Amino acid sequence: MxxxxxxxxxxxxxxxxxxxxxxxxxxxxxxxxxxLAVWAARSQSVARVALGFxxxxxxxPALALLALFFPVLLSLRAVFGEDLPTLGxxxxxLALALYALLPILRNAVTAQANLDPGVLExxxxxxxTGWQKLTLVExxxxxxxxxxxxxxxxVWTIGAATLSTTIGQPSLGDPIFAGLQTQNWALxxxxxxASAGLALVVDALLxxxxxxxxxxSKWQWGGGMAAVxxxxxxxxxxxxxxxxxxxxxIGSKQFSESYILAQLIGQQLEKNGxxxxxxxxLGSAVLHGAVSNSSVDISVDYTGTVWTNxxxxxDNPGREAMFEEIxxxxxxxxxxxxxxxxxxxxAYAFAMRRDTAAELGxxxxxxxxxxxxxxxxxxxxxxxxxxxxxxxREAYGMRFKxxxxxxxxxxxxxxxxxxxxxxxxxxSDGRLAADTYILLEDPKEALPSYDxxxxxxxxxxxxEAALDALRPLVGAIDVDAMRAANYSVDRxxxxxxxxxxxxxxxxxQIGL
Amino acid sequence: MxxxxxxxxxxAQRRYDAPASQGGEVVAVGxxxxxxxxxxxxxxxxxSGSGKSTLLKMVNTLVAPSGGRVLFGGEDxxxxxxxxxxxxxxxxxxxxxxxxxxxxxENIAIGPRLAGEKLPDRRVAELxxxxxxxxxxxxxxxxxxxxxQRQRVGVARALAGDPELLLMDExxxxxxxxxxxxxxxxxxxxxxxxxxxxxxVTHDMAEALLLADRVLVxxxxxxxxxxxPRSLLAGKGGExxxxxxxxxxxxxEKLAAMEESIAAKALSKGAAS
Numbered sequence: 197m198x199x200x201x202x203x204x205x206x207x208x209x210x211x212x213x214x215x216x217x218x219x220x221x222x223x224x225x226x227x228x229x230x231x232l233a234v235w236a237a238r239s240q241s242v243a244r245v246a247l248g249f250x251x252x253x254x255x256x257p258a259l260a261l262l263a264l265f266f267p268v269l270l271s272l273r274a275v276f277g278e279d280l281p282t283l284g285x286x287x288x289x290l291a292l293a294l295y296a297l298l299p300i301l302r303n304a305v306t307a308q309a310n311l312d313p314g315v316l317e318x319x320x321x322x323x324x325t326g327w328q329k330l331t332l333v334e335x336x337x338x339x340x341x342x343x344x345x346x347x348x349x350x351v352w353t354i355g356a357a358t359l360s361t362t363i364g365q366p367s368l369g370d371p372i373f374a375g376l377q378t379q380n381w382a383l384x385x386x387x388x389x390a391s392a393g394l395a396l397v398v399d400a401l402l403x404x405x406x407x408x409x410x411x412x413s414k415w416q417w418g419g420g421m422a423a424v425x426x427x428x429x430x431x432x433x434x435x436x437x438x439x440x441x442x443x444x445x446i447g448s449k450q451f452s453e454s455y456i457l458a459q460l461i462g463q464q465l466e467k468n469g470x471x472x473x474x475x476x477x478l479g480s481a482v483l484h485g486a487v488s489n490s491s492v493d494i495s496v497d498y499t500g501t502v503w504t505n506x507x508x509x510x511d512n513p514g515r516e517a518m519f520e521e522i523x524x525x526x527x528x529x530x531x532x533x534x535x536x537x538x539x540x541x542x543a544y545a546f547a548m549r550r551d552t553a554a555e556l557g558x559x560x561x562x563x564x565x566x567x568x569x570x571x572x573x574x575x576x577x578x579x580x581x582x583x584x585x586x587x588x589r590e591a592y593g594m595r596f597k598x599x600x601x602x603x604x605x606x607x608x609x610x611x612x613x614x615x616x617x618x619x620x621x622x623x624s625d626g627r628l629a630a631d632t633y634i635l636l637e638d639p640k641e642a643l644p645s646y647d648x649x650x651x652x653x654x655x656x657x658x659x660e661a662a663l664d665a666l667r668p669l670v671g672a673i674d675v676d677a678m679r680a681a682n683y684s685v686d687r688x689x690x691x692x693x694x695x696x697x698x699x700x701x702x703x704x705q706i707g708l
Numbered sequence: 709m710x711x712x713x714x715x716x717x718x719x720a721q722r723r724y725d726a727p728a729s730q731g732g733e734v735v736a737v738g739x740x741x742x743x744x745x746x747x748x749x750x751x752x753x754x755x756s757g758s759g760k761s762t763l764l765k766m767v768n769t770l771v772a773p774s775g776g777r778v779l780f781g782g783e784d785x786x787x788x789x790x791x792x793x794x795x796x797x798x799x800x801x802x803x804x805x806x807x808x809x810x811x812x813x814e815n816i817a818i819g820p821r822l823a824g825e826k827l828p829d830r831r832v833a834e835l836x837x838x839x840x841x842x843x844x845x846x847x848x849x850x851x852x853x854x855x856x857q858r859q860r861v862g863v864a865r866a867l868a869g870d871p872e873l874l875l876m877d878e879x880x881x882x883x884x885x886x887x888x889x890x891x892x893x894x895x896x897x898x899x900x901x902x903x904x905x906x907x908x909v910t911h912d913m914a915e916a917l918l919l920a921d922r923v924l925v926x927x928x929x930x931x932x933x934x935x936x937p938r939s940l941l942a943g944k945g946g947e948x949x950x951x952x953x954x955x956x957x958x959x960x961e962k963l964a965a966m967e968e969s970i971a972a973k974a975l976s977k978g979a980a981s
Contacts, residue, residue, distance in 0.1 A: 318805025320770055322819050322865070323794030332818075336809045412809055412849075 203371065203386040208434075211390055213366040215431035218357045218394075221289050222350050225296030230342070233304030234330065243305055250298035258356040262291045262363050266482055270489075283482065283491045284475075288360035288367075295356055296349035303345025307338035340410035347402040354395040358387070363482055364447065364475040364492065368394070373477035378452045378685045378695060398424075443471045444656060447483045447492035452685040452695065453542060453624060453678065457496045457648070459699035461669065464708060468665035481505060488530035490655035494666070498542055500646040502526075510583060515645040522649070531654035535663065536670030540624055540678045543646035544584045546573075546636045547621040549611055553634050560637035564618065565592050572598045574607060574616030584643055585620070591642035608633070624648075624675055626683030648673070672706045680705070714781060714873060714905050715744040715767065721775030722762050736762040738929035739776060744907065744922075749899050751916035752909045753952060754926035760909045761877055763926065767907070768797045768875060781872070795819050798866030802878040804858050806850040812836075812861050813846030819869040827868060835864040840894060856887035863895060867902070874899070876908040880915070892919055914956035917941065925949040 236243035253261070265287030273280050280286075311334060319329045358369030368391040375383030401420050408416025444465055448458035455476060462472040475492055484506060486492035499518050503509050507525055512518070519537065526532040546561060553559065556567050564571075573596040579585055580599055588594055602610045602619070608627045610616045621628065623635060623646070650669060656662055681702040684693040693701065722737040737759040744750055752760040765771040766778050769790050778785045785793060806815050816835055817827035833843035839860040850858060859879065866874060879895070880888040896919045899906050910916050916923050917937040925933035925948055933945035940953050 312803075312805075312808075314801075314803025314805040315807060316805075317770070317801065317803060318799075318807070320790075321768065321794060321799035321801065321805065323791045323822055325791045325822075328791075328822055333807060 221292030224293035229300035237308035283364040288365040299348040307341035343406040455695035533657035540675040571617040629679040716779040719776035751920035798871035
């Protein structure tokens with residue numbers, strides 16, 4: 197585990213952001229759950245509805261709940277105006293707070309239901325008002341149970357907060373997602389270690405408070421509270437650094453190429469005197485929306501992706517026409533500026549072993565047609581359902597002997613081991629950098645193009661200096677350069693690089 | 709109503725809605741009328757479900773009357789603010805209900821604290837002494853005390869606000885017989901010393917006869933007898949009251965008979981040897 201400890205030490209920013217997010221979500225959850233619990237303890241129907249709702253929320257996977265807040269907040273802009281953030285802290289806070297609701301609410305309601313009726317009668321009997329009864333008797337007697345609920349909620353929230361990376365909120369999920377995509381296990385482990393460590397520490401401190409409340413030991417719960425408050429204060433300090441309006445935010449999706457290109461863009465802007473920040477590991481649709489509403493300033497997107505997902509088109513007008521139509525559509529519909537194409541495609545393609553292809557005399561899909569009935573084709577589990585496959589089949593009249601599914605990671609191993617004679621691949625895949633494989637040409641343009649495009653948010657599109665700094669990237673990266681960079685990040689031997697270093701090497705290679 | 713009347717039940721009723729199969733309505737208290745004079749020690753006796761507890765709780769509005777009125781010092785209790793009414797009325801009940809998260813001293817001082825006053829430590833010590841507990845116990849937590857000690861604290865708490873009226877709902881029901889008699893006697897003494905007006909609910913006629921100077925007997929929600937202990941023992945008060953008096957009397961007679969036969973045997977043994 198090379199670099200695990202070094203990596204861990206660089207996670208300070210992510211850790212503090214993670215703490216602030218989790219604490220805010222739990223705090224917000226408490227703020228909602230406790231009054232609701234008091235109400236629920238006095239009304240059966242409120243209890244049923246509140247607990248039912250909280251349980252329902254709990255059945256939604258955390259990742260989906262986080263993603264759901266993007267469209268929800270987007271539609272709320274009609275009410276709260278265009279300044280309402282749809283990505284980052286706010287949706288993460290709301291989703292995690294909802295998630296924290298159930299354990300707090302359930303424990304608080306149960307605690308109140310189990311209070312000794314004799315004690316409650318005494319509270320009435322000595323002349324307490326409803327409020328006095330709540331604050332002097334019900335709250336202190338329920339406190340240890342409520343604390344146990346808060347403790348459960350905290351551990352859940354700290355774990356689930358790693359997923360907020362996908363909606364553009366920095367957290368300890370950043371190294372986990374980045375590491376998973378670039379097969380940098382030290383990064384993954386460091387992220388998991390930090391998040392699990394945080395959960396354990398918080399659990400221990402809240403446990404101390406819980407026991408202190410149960411034993412009525414002021415030292416114990418007071419000490420626990422003080423430690424929690426101190427940790428929170430320390431995490432809050434760095435959050436108050438001036439949030440610079442001029443900082444350019446660069447987004448990336450969840451794969452190596454996207455991480456490398458984000459770094460490349462960031463380094464290019466920094467070289468020209470701009471401050472940059474990264475929002476890495478975002479979902480594809482989320483990132484597109486984020487650029488449209490300027491919560492992210494720059495991203496790299498692909499023509500085929502935007503064509504299908506955003507323009508909702510399923511025809512294939514050809515490479516140039518598709519790009520031009522997207523540039524026009526973005527300008528009119530979202531205000532996003534498509535600054536240009538980077539020069540390579542990350543498209544669906546078919547790969548074969550170089551020796552097999554030479555043996556069969558195959559260099560294009562057309563050559564493959566006569567021999568296909570004797571060959572096995574491999575694809576990732578969804579490939580044979582995708583329009584790309586159907587389009588190839590129909591355009592060339594392609595019939596293979598057999599189709600087999602492999603997970604994307606093992607696709608090339610299958611080819612290497614001759615489990616498959618041809619596989620579906622991505623044209624900029626780092627593994628194609630080696631001489632072992634070739635990509636088949638597509639003379640009939642049956643496969644839609646996936647040109648990498650530089651997308652600039654409406655906000656940044658007015659910044660001429662930034663656009664000038666970015667223009668050298670347009671048309672600068674050919675597919676071999678991109679494959680080499682991808683390979684340097686994806687490889688697992690000693691030559692492995694971080695996306696940052698790979699971006700530096702790429703910049704040097706293309707002469708930036 | 710005379711000037712000496714502190715508490716006046718005026719056709720006081722409490723009915724509960726019930727399923728139609730049970731007659732559609734349950735009458736817990738069905739129109740009780742009686743006056744309780746200042747300074748008296750009244751026992752409210754009856755079988756389980758006779759409505760005696762409900763009648764008592766209508767005084768401090770833990771149970772709201774569904775008909776008739778309950779007047780406390782001439783005022784309808786439902787027109788008073790519950791919290792201020794309850795601070796003028798000491799309340800001791802079988803569940804004791806000490807606040808487990810408060811020290812004994814804090815439990816005793818709770819009533820005045822609610823009214824915004826701080827009960828001086830000296831007064832807490834005095835109240836503990838009144839119920840025959842060590843003043844040092846003020847610093848203990850309730851779960852460190854025995855059942856009898858806890859109920860003594862319960863009585864001290866009820867007396868802390870210098871109440872005009874002391875209500876007791878089966879106060880000694882959960883205590884062992886020795887503790888129960890001792891505490892009963894102490895409460896009776898305090899009643900005299902502090903010039904209290906006391907209403908005590910009990911199902912134990914012997915306790916009522918020994919402590920109270922007036923016994924009200926309830927049956928199925930109605931008052932069926934209102935007698936002094938003396939006249940009850942003399943056979944007055946009707947069938948229900950007499951059936952309740954018969955229980956301790958029979959026990960006492962059986963015990964007396966056993967003692968006699970033991971004495972007779974001892975005597976005959978002595979004679980034989």
